[in-house]
Amino acid sequence: MNEVQGLIGFYKLQDWWVSSFTNEEREYINSCYQPMETLPHTLTRGTILERQQPAPEFLNGLNTWFRSSKDSAVAERIHQKLKELAEEHPIVKPGYYKGRHFTTYVRDYEALKKERAFSELENLLIELVKATEAESAASGKGVAPAYYNELAILYRKQKEYSKEVSILESFAKQRHSPGVMPAKLLKRLIKAKELKAREVVP
Secondary structure, eight states: OTTOOHHHHHTTOHHHHHHHSOHHHHHHHHHHOOOTTOOTTTTTSSOOOOOSSOHHHHHHHHHTTOOSGGGHHHHHHHHHHHHHHHHHSOOOSTTEETTEEGGGGHHHHHHHHHHTOHHHHHHHHHHHHHHHHHHHHHHOOOBOOHHHHHHHHHHHHTTOHHHHHHHHHHHHHSOBOSSSHHHHHHHHHHHHHHHHHHSOOO
């Protein structure tokens, strides 16, 4: 066990690493994880002296290397460990919801979409919007637009145009980060207002 070093060793994930994956899976994960400007096999080799990320966010970043359907089993085990660590050591500060940073919830909301659990999906996305707004207010950086977009899509499909307008107006009031998404959402707000205006009021 002691020979497992690198990032897995730094975050004290050796037991999980060995018990959760076969030798072949560990070799595969090691070979896939190749961030720029890092040496090969940094997951398990070398001495890591300092990292800025909490363990759940490291695992979330690791999971981005396993997005294909053939990797779903590996990705799910990484995600479950992420959730477990966040429950054991929750972080309470702007940008976090139930101990986890808002960026770590992509698999959660995608699973709810797949299950068509729309009420739970809406509630989760609303909380994630609150988290990104809290982080933006604390840091002075723009909000992450993805969760506003997901809510807008959900409301459009349900023909809840008032709710769509409301969430997009909330986005419009926030500080925006660079990229194409903010402009798309502001354009979508115009369309949502048009759809709302066409609604037949009983």
